[in-house]
Amino acid sequence: MSELPDNQRVVVTGLGAVTPIGMDVDSFFNGLLEGKNGISHVDAFDTEKFTCKIGGQIRDFDPTVAMDPKEARRNDRFVQFTMAAAKEAVAHSGIDFEKEDPDRVGVFVGSGIGGMDTMEKNAQKLLESGPRKVSPFLIPALISNMASGVIAIEYGAMGPNFSIVSACATGAHAIGEALKTLRLGEADVMICGGSEASITPLAFAGFCSMKAMSTNNDDPKGASRPFDAGRDGFVMGEGAGILVLETLEHAKARGADIICEIAGYGASCDANHITAPHPEGKGLISAMKRALNSAKINSDQIDYINAHGTSTPYNDKFETAAVRGLYGDHANKLMMSSTKSMTGHLLGAAGGIESVACAKMLQAGKVAPTINLSTPDPDCDLDYVPNEAREAKLSVTMSNSLGFGGQNASLIFKTL
Amino acid sequence: MADEKTIEQRVSEIIVNQLNVNEEQITPGASFLDDLGADSLDTVELIMAFEEEFKDEINGEIPESDAEKLQTVGDVIKYINEKAGA
Numbered sequence: 001m002s003e004l005p006d007n008q009r010v011v012v013t014g015l016g017a018v019t020p021i022g023m024d025v026d027s028f029f030n031g032l033l034e035g036k037n038g039i040s041h042v043d044a045f046d047t048e049k050f051t052c053k054i055g056g057q058i059r060d061f062d063p064t065v066a067m068d069p070k071e072a073r074r075n076d077r078f079v080q081f082t083m084a085a086a087k088e089a090v091a092h093s094g095i096d097f098e099k100e101d102p103d104r105v106g107v108f109v110g111s112g113i114g115g116m117d118t119m120e121k122n123a124q125k126l127l128e129s130g131p132r133k134v135s136p137f138l139i140p141a142l143i144s145n146m147a148s149g150v151i152a153i154e155y156g157a158m159g160p161n162f163s164i165v166s167a168c169a170t171g172a173h174a175i176g177e178a179l180k181t182l183r184l185g186e187a188d189v190m191i192c193g194g195s196e197a198s199i200t201p202l203a204f205a206g207f208c209s210m211k212a213m214s215t216n217n218d219d220p221k222g223a224s225r226p227f228d229a230g231r232d233g234f235v236m237g238e239g240a241g242i243l244v245l246e247t248l249e250h251a252k253a254r255g256a257d258i259i260c261e262i263a264g265y266g267a268s269c270d271a272n273h274i275t276a277p278h279p280e281g282k283g284l285i286s287a288m289k290r291a292l293n294s295a296k297i298n299s300d301q302i303d304y305i306n307a308h309g310t311s312t313p314y315n316d317k318f319e320t321a322a323v324r325g326l327y328g329d330h331a332n333k334l335m336m337s338s339t340k341s342m343t344g345h346l347l348g349a350a351g352g353i354e355s356v357a358c359a360k361m362l363q364a365g366k367v368a369p370t371i372n373l374s375t376p377d378p379d380c381d382l383d384y385v386p387n388e389a390r391e392a393k394l395s396v397t398m399s400n401s402l403g404f405g406g407q408n409a410s411l412i413f414k415t416l
Numbered sequence: 417m418a419d420e421k422t423i424e425q426r427v428s429e430i431i432v433n434q435l436n437v438n439e440e441q442i443t444p445g446a447s448f449l450d451d452l453g454a455d456s457l458d459t460v461e462l463i464m465a466f467e468e469e470f471k472d473e474i475n476g477e478i479p480e481s482d483a484e485k486l487q488t489v490g491d492v493i494k495y496i497n498e499k500a501g502a
Contacts, residue, residue: 070436074457132477136460 003296006249010182011416012259013251014093014244015356016085016193019343020056020237024088028353029360031342032368033389037221038343039235045201052213054220055199056237056344074137075150076115077197081240081349082147083154086191090155093244094256095189097155104188106159107148108178109195109242110170112348112403114144116200144348147195159187165348167403168308170194171241172351176265176409178245188250193352195240207236210275212312224345225372226309226338227316227380234310237344241352243359248416260362262355263396263412264295270406277315281322283408284308284400288326291410297396300330302412304367304392306354306399307384309338310345315402317379324382335392337370337385351401351409358397358413367392423473423496427489430465434458444490452489466492473500 003009015025020038022028031038038056047053063072063080066087072080086109090097097105118141125133140146145163152161160181164173171194178192207213214233216223224235243262251258268290270283277284292299308319316338324331339357340346346353361367366389373386396414403409428442435452448454448462463483467474473496478486486492 068436070434070453073434073436133464135464136457140457 006252007185007247008183009248010179010245010262011248011251012243012262012359012413013246013256014089014095015259015359016087016089016092016242017239017353017356018058018061018081018085019239019346019353020058021342023061025092025356025360029357032339032357033366035369035371035387035389036342037371038237039220039223041220042199044199050204051208051215052204053217054214054223054235056235056346057199058238074141075146076118076141078111078115078195079141079147079150081197081238082109082195082242083150085193085195085240085242086151086154089191089242089244095244095254097157100189102156102158104159105155105157106178106181106187106190107151107157107161108164108174108190108192109147109151110163110165110174110348111144111147111195112165112167112170113196113198113203115142116198116203118142120200120202151191157191166407166409167405168345168347168350169401169403169407169409170348170351172355172399172401172409172411173267175243175262175351175355176267176411179262179265182245182247189244189246191242191244193240193242193355194349195352196347196349197238198347199236199238204236214311222372224311224341226307226311226341226370227320227377227384228373229375229377231311231313231316234312234340235344237346238349239346239353240349241354241356243352243355258416260359261414261416263414264291264297266290266294266410268408270408272406275404277318277402278406279318281318281325283406284319284322284402285326287408287410288322288398288400291398291412295412295414297412297414299327301396302327302330302334302398303394304361304397305334305336306358306397307336307338308400308402309340309370311340319400320380320382331382335367335383335385335390337368339368341371341373351399354399354401355411355413358399362394362397362413362415365391365394367394423500424493426469427466427492427496430462430469431489434462434465442489444488444493446489447487449487466496470496475499
């Protein structure tokens with residue numbers, strides 16, 4: 001197997017995370033290994049009339065840790081999360097942007113929904129008091145590409161910059177496209193990932209009407225139970241996961257501490273239904289195949305998959321079918337857990353924090369569990385690393401994300 | 417004069433809050449754009465905040481043609497005083 005030259009290989013050198021189980025990467029990852037549960041009753045708004053009253057709500061987040069108070073006020077919560085995670089990732093990478101060529105630094109950070117809270121509050125102002133009361137910051141705070149824009153302003157990053165939107169696959173697509181951009185020689189450094197802050201009345205009402213969210217309101221901590229027979233829907237979380245990627249050549253030249261390689265990326269579409277995943281996981285199989293090809297890795301080299309694993313009846317069953325369909329016998333050997341059992345589903349940020357998790361697991365040689373897995377489902381029969389973290393020699397990990405629209409993304413991380 | 421003092425204080429508080437500046441920076445001659453770090457979006461939001469705070473004094477909205485002329489802290493205080501006295 002021939003390896004790509006250093007200027008086409010891409011490595012992870014910085015990680016940042018804001019999650020319901022930890023407000024930085026270390027507390028997030030330690031939380032994952034401890035099986036920490038981030039789900040509770042939502043008190044961001046009055047949930048009385050909502051069928052789902054639970055979520056992975058972040059409390060006591062102070063946006064001014066990452067932005068000055070004026071900037072924080074002008075931006076939506078999803079951008080505030082983005083900046084907190086981006087600052088951690090950049091600090092972690094040790095990159096000094098004063099020494100970088102601004103044209104060679106890019107940013108791809110997305111959000112599945114964008115500034116939902118800002119939109120709802122201003123819609124209310126519009127209806128109650130008329131158009132003159134709508135904030136001049138509504139539009140900049142609402143658009144999901146503002147996350148990438150604000151990071152670029154912070155670091156003077158003038159390279160490729162936009163945001164990918166693919167619902168719950170947003171973060172993974174952003175990271176995958178950043179890998180491609182680096183591999184094509186379009187940049188030396190990419191800041192990438194996803195962010196979401198949709199624990200709001202309108203977003204909850206919409207997902208409740210779809211009957212997509214768990215209504216296990218009496219047992220918040222047991223509500224997100226991917227692959228368990230008792231699962232009844234996803235539990236929404238919020239936060240951001242950001243990675244700093246750079247070419248191996250660039251990382252070596254500046255003497256960076258390399259966390260792992262990001263070796264492959266595959267994107268595909270089910271082309272089947274607006275929200276339901278394909279029953280045989282056809283699109284996901286295609287995304288995983290593309291990622292394997294892109295990484296020049298055989299399927300039997302995958303040690304661990306961080307599943308999309310949303311805890312909806314369909315997703316977990318069809319995702320299992322897709323993994324069985326692609327991996328054959330090797331499906332019985334690999335481990336696949338859903339960290340959403342602990343964090344809830346961070347929608348557009350999921351691919352971001354789950355990529356952080358994959359990179360940390362490779363580095364630590366420890367696999368995060370799927371918690372709340374107590375009643376086996378005959379349709380979900382893989383090794384989901386139930387309830388307890390596991391030590392394992394990991395060489396290659398995969399992260400899968402599926403979005404409404406049938407859009408799938410698969411990423412491969414490996415030890416260098 | 418007690419009323420004028422109150423208006424100044426209230427204007428000052430809004431500016432401190434919206435633009436994240438120190439109270440000492442708020443002098444009658446201070447320009448929102450040039451001295452207090454505001455951009456065009458901030459100035460729109462400031463006008464909205466003044467309208468909300470002084471809705472009784474100004475008896476309605478600040479028309480666009482008036483808003484354009486409110487460039488400094490002093491402009492705003494003078495404007496509200498005139499409207500309040502009218």
